[in-house]
Amino acid sequence: MGGRRARTEAEWSVLLTAAEVLLERVPALTERLIGDLAKHSPLFDLAVPRAEHWQQVSEAMRYGIEAFAARGCDPRRDLAYAQELGRRRAEQGLPLDLLLYAYRRAGRLTWEALLDIVTEDEPDALPVLARTAGTMWAGIEQQAAATAEAYRAGELELRRRCDERVQALLDALLEGNAAPGLAARAAAGLDLPEQGRYAVVVLPVDRRDSVHRVASAGGMRMFWRMRAEQELAVVSLGDSTLDELVGELADRCPGPGGISPVVDGLAELGRARRLAETALGTCAPDDRTLVRLADRLPAALVVRQPELAGELVQAVLGPLLELDPADRAVLLETLDAWLAAEGSAGRAATRLYCHRNTVFNRLRRLEHLTSRSLSRPHDLIALTLARDAHRLAAGPAPAGG
Numbered sequence: 413m414g415g416r417r418a419r420t421e422a423e424w425s426v427l428l429t430a431a432e433v434l435l436e437r438v439p440a441l442t443e444r445l446i447g448d449l450a451k452h453s454p455l456f457d458l459a460v461p462r463a464e465h466w467q468q469v470s471e472a473m474r475y476g477i478e479a480f481a482a483r484g485c486d487p488r489r490d491l492a493y494a495q496e497l498g499r500r501r502a503e504q505g506l507p508l509d510l511l512l513y514a515y516r517r518a519g520r521l522t523w524e525a526l527l528d529i530v531t532e533d534e535p536d537a538l539p540v541l542a543r544t545a546g547t548m549w550a551g552i553e554q555q556a557a558a559t560a561e562a563y564r565a566g567e568l569e570l571r572r573r574c575d576e577r578v579q580a581l582l583d584a585l586l587e588g589n590a591a592p593g594l595a596a597r598a599a600a601g602l603d604l605p606e607q608g609r610y611a612v613v614v615l616p617v618d619r620r621d622s623v624h625r626v627a628s629a630g631g632m633r634m635f636w637r638m639r640a641e642q643e644l645a646v647v648s649l650g651d652s653t654l655d656e657l658v659g660e661l662a663d664r665c666p667g668p669g670g671i672s673p674v675v676d677g678l679a680e681l682g683r684a685r686r687l688a689e690t691a692l693g694t695c696a697p698d699d700r701t702l703v704r705l706a707d708r709l710p711a712a713l714v715v716r717q718p719e720l721a722g723e724l725v726q727a728v729l730g731p732l733l734e735l736d737p738a739d740r741a742v743l744l745e746t747l748d749a750w751l752a753a754e755g756s757a758g759r760a761a762t763r764l765y766c767h768r769n770t771v772f773n774r775l776r777r778l779e780h781l782t783s784r785s786l787s788r789p790h791d792l793i794a795l796t797l798a799r800d801a802h803r804l805a806a807g808p809a810p811a812g813g
Contacts, residue, residue, distance in 0.1 A: 498562030505626030588682025668695035728798035
């Protein structure tokens with residue numbers, strides 16, 4: 413403790429007695445702290461499984477109380493555990509500022525509990541306890557410094573795992589390079605199975621929201637790569653589904669973004685990247701979701717054939733495009749609402765804040781202009797594809813080269 417004065421026997425007596433009671437209250441303090449942290453930021457529950465978090469908070473509190481009340485110069489278990497937690501949280505992707513907030517919040521709850529115990533059992537000793545406050549907070553700052561140093565070291569270790577040589581192998585696979593042994597070398601360098609379930613996520617670089625990158629989530633491992641116009645994640649799914657992947661990334665990576673189908677090995681990453689780019693290409697500029705290719709296949713066909721898509725727009729919507737822009741927008745908006753409402757004019761009217769007869773009149777006018785009938789399956793398919801092609805041509809999300 414440097415030049416700090418030694419504690420008096422009176423202070424030791426008060427501390428040891430209070431610490432014994434405080435250790436019995438650790439489960440309740442842990443429960444309260446976990447709840448406080450979840451309210452402060454949803455990332456605590458997103459990054460750290462609740463059962464693991466509870467056990468680790470409980471351990472850290474016990475070590476901290478024992479260190480505060482320890483007489484001897486034994487190795488500081490609280491600092492060793494703080495370092496362990498720092499490395500773990502770096503791996504889990506919890507931001508460092510939230511980790512430090514958790515330590516200081518735990519210190520505040522512990523101090524308040526100490527005050528309550530002494531007030532209940534020995535109120536005359538409160539002035540004695542107050543003289544120990546500086547030492548206690550210095551210990552908490554030491555724990556915070558230890559966990560921060562280990563966290564930063566853990567981040568560096570994560571980067572070292574994905575060194576330039578291994579990243580070059582991964583980039584080659586994403587480009588579709590089929591050189592013999594390439595997938596095997598990448599598998600060895602990344603500690604991944606050569607044959608396994610993988611997916612690729614593609615995000616545009618010029619996005620409004622930042623990406624909260626994690627190395628692992630929900631049992632999946634993620635490897636991030638940056639390109640000129642895209643950010644990509646190669647995801648080792650394990651037993652997880654694409655729906656679970658979307659759920660893990662939804663809050664961390666607001667859309668637009670494209671997700672490939674599952675492929676069966678590292679050698680298939682080039683195909684997965686191309687399909688993820690196609691999925692991204694079906695997103696409108698204002699999309700805020702991550703989309704799976706399987707959910708956008710009709711629009712994907714349009715994206716992959718831009719020349720034919722242009723011909724389709726002219727052949728199906730040509731007369732409509734000659735209207736005044738405001739008039740044209742009303743008819744296309746009505747078609748969009750009717751399609752989204754699965755052909756219900758009533759629900760479309762609710763979406764558009766108009767009468768259902770207005771919807772019918774607009775759709776009849778659209779049918780007249782395009783010489784297509786929404787009641788004929790072939791015409792409906794043509795109109796739907798043409799509408800997708802027109803929407804994407806008007807302002808597609810960046811989809812890479």
